[in-house]
Amino acid sequence: MSAEISKEKIGEIFPQVADIIADALGCDVEEVKLDSSLINDLDAESIDFLDIVFRLERQFKVKIPQGKIIEEARGNLSEAEFESDGVLTAAGLANLKKFMSEVSADRFPQTMRTAEIAKLFTTETFCKTVIRNQA
Numbered sequence: 127m128s129a130e131i132s133k134e135k136i137g138e139i140f141p142q143v144a145d146i147i148a149d150a151l152g153c154d155v156e157e158v159k160l161d162s163s164l165i166n167d168l169d170a171e172s173i174d175f176l177d178i179v180f181r182l183e184r185q186f187k188v189k190i191p192q193g194k195i196i197e198e199a200r201g202n203l204s205e206a207e208f209e210s211d212g213v214l215t216a217a218g219l220a221n222l223k224k225f226m227s228e229v230s231a232d233r234f235p236q237t238m239r240t241a242e243i244a245k246l247f248t249t250e251t252f253c254k255t256v257i258r259n260q261a
Contacts (some may be wrong), residue, residue: 188259
């Protein structure tokens with residue numbers, strides 16, 4: 127797992143990421159906050175994530191492979207240690223919470239399916255993903 131990303135670094139790219147998200151979702155950039163949940167607050171759908179990632183890759187000249195965020199959240203856990211039958215294990219959930227430190231703890235359900243991880247994605251999640259992929 128990579129070192130903690132500074133708030134300064136996130137702040138540097140946030141305006142561009144917010145513009146991209148607002149444009150992709152057809153909302154006002156003022157609605158896009160660092161802690162905005164793309165699905166719950168901004169009404170993004172899974173197809174929107176593909177558009178946002180494509181735009182981020184183009185803007186920041188990075189490659190963000192599909193599933194990259196979940197793969198990074200898994201860290202040094204094997205797939206079996208991370209999830210079982212599509213449900214995160216206790217260790218998997220702990221890794222995810224640590225990796226996605228930008229998401230408040232109360233947004234994580236007790237039992238979580240891997241398919242639901244995208245519901246946690248915030249603007250900051252995408253900022254951090256861009257920064258990790260620039261490194």
